[in-house]
Ligand SMILES: Nc1nc2c(ncn2[C@@H]2O[C@H](COP(=O)(O)OP(=O)(O)OP(=O)(O)O)[C@@H](O)[C@H]2O)c(=O)[nH]1
C-alpha cells in the first residue's frame with residue numbers, strides 16, 4: 141500500500157516524511173527550487189506484534205508497512221506536480237495542512253487550505269476526464285464501439301460530479317464502473333487524511349483541531365478523515381527513546397507519538413486490518429482489506445498457499461497471549477478453530493494455513 145504526501149508549499153510534508161520513514165531529507169523555510177520526489181517505507185507500529193515477538197522470540201519480526209512518497213508543495217493553480225507517476229498510483233493521500241504561523245505565508249487557515257488543495261485535485265481530474273472524452277468522441281464518430289460508449293457514459297457522469305465540486309471518492313460507482321476508470325488514477329477518488337500540523341503552543345488543543353478550524357463538514361465526507369500532529373514536537377519525540385521518550389510524552393500529555401496515530405489513521409482510512417502469523421522464524425503482521433476471505437488472506441503470504449489451500453487454523457490474539465503462546469493449550473481448550481476458504485478473517489487473528497500443492 142502506498143501513501144502520497146500532499147499539501148500546499150511549506151506545510152511540513154517533508155518533515156512528516158522524515159518522521160514516518162526515518163529518512164533525513166533536508167527541509168527549509170525557503171524554496172530550494174528543487175521539486176524532487178522522495179520515497180521511503182513507514183512501519184506501522186503495532187503493540188500486538190511486539191507482544192507476539194516477546195512470546196515467540198522469532199529470528200525476524202515484520203510489521204505492516206506503507207510505502208510513502210513525498211511530493212513538492214502544490215501551490216494554488218500549479219497542478220503540474222500532480223502528474224508525477226510515482227505519486228498517481230498512491231492508494232491514499234495524506235494531506236499535510238499548515239496550522240502554524242509563518243512569516244512569509246502569514247496566519248494559518250486550515251479550512252481554506254483544505255478547500256484549495258481539494259480544488260486542485262478536482263481540476264486535475266477534470267483535465268484528465270476532458271482529454272479522454274475528446275478522444276472518445278472522435279473515436280466513436282469513426283467507429284462505434286460499445287466499450288467506448290460505456291466508458292464515455294461513466295466519464296460524463298464523473299465530469300458532472302467534478303463540475304459540482306464533488307470529489308470522486310464521494311461518488312458511488314458500481315464495481316464494474318470503478319474498474320473501468322481505475323486506470324485513470326483519479327486523485328479526488330483516493331481516500332484522504334487531512335493532517336492538521338498544529339503550532340507547538342497549540343499542542344494541547346490538537347485533539348480538538350477539527351472543531352477549532354470548523355472542519356466538521358470535512359470530517360463527515362466519505363473516505364475522509366481529519367487528524368493532527370505537531371511535526372516540530374514529533375521531531376523532538378523522535379530523538380528520544382524508551383523511558384525518556386515516555387516521560388517527555390507524559391509531560392506533553394500525549395499517550396504515544398502522534399505519528400503512530402497518523403499511521404493507524406491511514407490504516408483505517410484504507411479499510412485495512414491485520415492478521416498475524418507466528419513461529420520461530422518470523423512473527424509478522426499482514427495487512428488485508430476488511431472482509432478478506434481466508435483463501436485470499438493466505439494468498440498474501442504466498443500464492444502457492446492460496447492455490448493449495450486446505451484449511452486455516454485460526455485463533456484470536458487475546459486467546460493466544462492468555463496461554464503464553466502455547467498452541468497445545470489452545471487446542472486443549474478447543475480455541476483453535478479450523479476454518480474453510482470462505483471464512484472472513486478478522487482483525488488480530490493469528491492464522492496458520494494448511495495447504496497442499498500437488499504436482
Ligand atoms: N513552526 C513550525 N515549523 C514547521 C512545522 N513543520 C514544519 N515546519 C518548518 O517549515 C519548513 C518547511 O518544512 P517542510 O517539511 O520542508 O515543508 P514541505 O511541505 O515539505 O515544503 P515543500 O516541499 O517545499 O512544499 C521547515 O523549516 C520546517 O522546519 C511545524 O509544525 N511548526
Ligand SMILES: [Mg+2]
Pocket residue numbers: 153154155210211212213
Ligand atoms: Mg517538501
